[in-house]
Amino acid sequence: MPTALTELSAHPIVQAPMAGGASCPELAAAVGAAGGLGFLAAGYKTADGMRQEIERLRGMTGRPFGVNLFMPQPALAEDAAVDVYRERLAGEADRYGTTLGDPRGATDDDYEAKLALLRENPVPVVSFTFGSPTAETVDSLTRVGTCTVVTVTTAAEARDAQEAGADAVCVQGTEAGGHQGTHRDDPQRDGNGAGVGLLTLIAEVREAVRLPVIAAGGLMRGAQIAAVLAAGAVAAQLGTAFLACPESGAHPLHKQALTDPLYARTELTRAFSGRPARGLANRFLREHGPYAPAAYPALHHLTSPLRKAAAQAGDPQAMSLWAGQGHRLARQLPAAELVAVLAAELAAARAPSTPVASAPAPSNPAASPPAGTAGPGPFGSAS
Template identity: 70%
Template structure:
């Protein structure tokens, strides 16, 4: 069995506490949230997904004005065009009634599938940040080497052992193992259109154990974590840090829509599930009307479906209707606490200490 943590990378280089704020794309993880978490001794993250390279750079500069502490930036890997155009056209027709109801237009699906990856990477190489993480794939060894030469640490998301091995072979500094409990998009390197969204996923504790025996890189645990006791559990299982998204989504510094924040603890929304209805890729969110009605036949077509439904989701938010919004949330969403981000970090750290003391 490989010796765990052979990499020279240590989270303590970047953060005082083993608490990482997940890079939630779509507006939640902006400069205010990232800076607040880093200022409290955790590690804040910006989500560059869906943003233009220029917008990403403006947010980086904004974080630097708010804090002198380390933070990270997350990039989406370019996606292959595997979707059948005819399937997207059929889905467009099926959503026509939604567009009429919300008095909006369906989006253009001919947008870029690479999320301006090369341009964003060029900015991060020219003006490096302490940590860059990757979702929806593994960057090339050449890209990881260039970031390393620029002084940037790298973190690759993996949802199975094979993906963790791919990250190690490419030269990443660490792996973020994402359990099936996680909210938002499943960060798998490939979304299999032949399988039900999220099917075959692995729970976080099991995935940590599997990854520990498969790779020697430090592991960051992600998926359903809301309390310090859970963080203590994943640290005991072999992770070096915990990444939390839903827990930070309801903080005042989060840029999530107020309706999204309220839905986390709203008894109307009783459970989460995976769907392709909003983006064309498997993602976990609160089950609402849109997910129930359109999820069963939404095509595996990312990012085409994301752009197709973007206007609908914005119109639903303007109308005050969460039933047609993408309410991304992890399985622990009912445990969300409306605390300032810095205070939440402090509470989580205290809970970790209490859990360790109880175990001792």
């Protein structure tokens, strides 16, 4: 049987798997060595690329770690909207001296090959994003001692994960940076007000399933970790908080933008990938987001060369600057130091508070409530 999640790290702190290079072996190793749970992101990599990163990480540390997989996506039923968007981006390609990518790239993200490798060379934890694996897949990983986690954004998705036999769910609030891990990409849910906040979602999921909950979404401080643990989570997953660390593989321009006053807010957008993802509101997001169709991963393939060219040109205005709502709280600390600071903040937030001195007895005995009755409760309501 897989080892319980709570036994894999000294602190209830999970470093989020951020696809695109940020969650590299160096970051995962540093987080693990400091007592957190490090993660590799296998999304957008080949199975062999994932294998190489696992081998590098194992060469750096003997601590437990996780690997995140993207679930295969359905093929595009209609290419017309993607073709229109491609025409819209022609000027962007000219601006950065590049060509747009082929939107008809693979939609399975080498999923089956990655699964086969993870069965042959098991890792402590495997998590899934953009859907729930089959019960057969979960069982095959359980048999080799791997703990399975499914990212969910609704109580219904959590029930699907429980039915598949997952060991835990990662509950992702709308505050989270990067892609929303919805199991079904429904354009009807678009809009910054469409998602559910983390604390509310934790409560909904805990009433729907019996699985342990990892909480994710905008968490940047130890006091916030204490809040989600008090709400019933067993651990907190932080992504944006680790982006600014020197070990992170994020582009330097991305790291700088997190606390740059120029980027005052985040938005959910389809502009870069065709799926809702939260990022810093830059020029590309503002100009093209309203016109981007629901077409993932077609738009990811389409804009990939453009984003790389913008980064090479030193222009963050056309990069996908994924970030959670708490991005302005990012701290440029080494990963091990950040874990230590978060753990200390968590301990301080959970420490018993100093008792409040008893109020003096009322001078008018008639003002005291009769024996056996309750006085005013919080906010003046009855207790």
